[in-house]
Amino acid sequence: MDRIVLTGVGPLTPIGKGKEDFWNAVVNNFPGIKKITKFMPDxxxxxxxxxxxxxxxxxxxTKFRRATEISKFTMSAAKMAMDDAQVDSPNIKNLGLVVGLTHGALNYTQSYHELLVTEGPESASPILFSDSILNAPAGNTSICLGIHGPVHTLIGGSVTTIRAIMLAVQLLATKKMEKSVIASAEELNKFSLYCYYRLGINTLSEGAGALLIEPEDTKNNQVPYCYISGFASQTNPSNLQSALEESVETALKKANLKAKDVDLLMTSPSFPKVQQLDAYEIPMGSLDSITGNAFAVSTIWNVILSALCIRHGAIPLPILKNSAPINNEIRNVMICATESEGVAGVLILSKIS
Incomplete structure (x- = not known):
């Protein structure tokens, strides 16, 4: 199997839009957490x-001007990643798309059901319904950007991005795709803010991120950011720790690496300790304090930042959660995601030598 390389990134975040603005915002610790203005909550x-x-x-x-925000976020991030990779979709027969979502178009869903209940079926807009279904962002993006290959939508929490990447790699390996866009998006919703606040989960955020990956032998003038050297995902509802440790072990084995070879570990703030990694002083980073928690999108932002760290050969100090020594060269970055239901995912990006 050819190595799968990452050739395009598209971050759409509260701290920056596009890879240059995003990187500079992280380096300079630009605050993305502010009072939310789009709603009028109590x-x-x-x-x-x-x-x-x-x-x-x-x-x-202009035909997408009435699309949901989550669809617009997805389209914009995917377009950034394709432009970054210099991919012209009409010339690629099997360009595919895998979208990972957590909540979907909550605002349109809410509006549709509110009209349906209060004013009856005649008043409920079909546009609100069609754009509120969970695969609408993927459908709109494929139509808008001329993506004619396989199109998939995965639903779940923060691990969903890693599983979307795993699916895309599998489809590339079996030649069902020539190249693949992977995207994730999230939109803020007033009622979900209330619900998560009551659960003690604060500082939510919105935005999107996208990647473009392809086999290394693909004819492309773009210099890849890195390659995908290892990945794994496990589920153990009764023991999240076991699922995570097994995922770490499997991903390292696939990458032919030892834990000591990892130069940066990108995680969430609540990341549990991992036996295989604790024996080594590995710098740990998280974006949540800067960007807020966007569920599956937070993971793809971590992947994008990891690729940029490898490209720049540096780790932005504002993201670090510990005082471990930093290597002069960033060769391997591990991205970990976990969900309270016992789901874990691990992705390893490596520098192309």
């Missing part, structure tokens, strides 16, 4: 908000 909520973007800069097609 109490103040703080999080990461996308409120200064003009979608026609990314998506000039």
């Amino acid at each position: 109490q103040e909520f703080y999080g990461g908000e996308i409120n200064d973007i003009h979608f026609d800069e990314y998506i000039p097609d």
